[in-house]
């Protein structure tokens with residue numbers, strides 16, 4: 175729903191829900207975790223102050239309220255991805271990394287012949303796929319991604335495979351443009367596709383919408399909500415897992431040497447123990463907020479595209495700066511011929527501009543394959559203003575004496 179309060183006309187204004195940010199602080203590390211808008215902070219505070227109970231196991235009124243808010247969040251997450259509620263469940267965990275490990279560590283032996291990933295993966299995909307290949311004794315292939323981000327594969331590459339790839343790179347914003355074809359081909363070849371949607375969930379929802387992958391893992395903390403991992407998984411896949419991360423909140427009966435999982439509550443099968451209820455509930459508010467706001471009268475993805483282009487164009491004008499991106503994205507990585515990225519980050523920080531430097535957990539691709547020096551990564555979000563970008567470009571030019 176369009177909210178008048180949120181319609182910022184003046185290009186230098188920040189969305190009012192981020193008015194708590196000091197204008198001298200320019201936070202540009204949104205790929206790591208986004209800023210939280212005030213309604214999300216209010217939702218989590220409301221939970222802690224007015225119904226601070228656990229879910230799934232109590233009959234008192236606070237717990238009942240938690241249960242209905244958590245169930246509503248699960249449903250909203252599945253709808254946000256444009257998926258049918260009858261085929262998918264949503265579970266919560268620590269973060270994207272934990273979600274991917276939870277699934278891969280419980281995939282049964284015998285169903286798959288190989289594991290496929292890509293060269294531009296975060297260590298949260300790269301490392302668990304190495305472990306999966308070892309555990310199941312199957313082959314692992316690391317495929318290339320085209321300049322537009324599509325996975326380059328042949329039908330033989332994906333035969334009976336577990337394919338685990340990101341939908342959006344955290345280095346250069348490349349998008350998995352052939353996601354639908356990849357899912358179709360992998361299914362036809364008897365395999366499954368698990369999507370790392372950590373960078374896609376907030377700003378590139380359109381790319382994910384309606385894609386019937388077998389599972390999606392992402393982090394609420396990268397989509398304007400509190401720190402939390404999200405898994406959206408096909409019921410068939412969750413049923414096929416060898417469940418061995420087990421504990422409270424997921425059983426209907428326990429015997430001396432065995433137990434039965436809750437038969438009708440599949441989402442609990444990936445949620446052993448007490449959950450982060452306030453964080454879960456605040457994710458619902460973040461998703462609602464994403465559908466309500468209209469920065470400069472634009473949809474969130476349109477606004478992100480507009481300011482990403484402003485940043486990309488500004489960076490392109492700086493001599494001696496190499497941009498890794500082929501196109502604008504909410505995440506842009508660069509390096510300078512003259513100043514090390516870590517020193518650059520320190521100089522920028524002195525001017526109030528907070529960006530990342532290093533290899534962003536993509537060691538294989540950036541160090542081993544491309545043999546690049548440390549990079550500077552600028553990642554923007556819905557709290558970012560045009561003024562923030564102008565100041566960043568101006569400061570970079572000054573520091574690089576460009």
Ligand SMILES: Cc1ncc(COP(=O)(O)O)c(C=O)c1O
Nearest residue numbers: 269270271296298340344372393
């Ligand atoms: C593409 C991508 N995948 C996975 C992750 C891991 O996310 P988390 O640290 O929340 O598990 C990140 C984090 O930056 C990421 O950018």
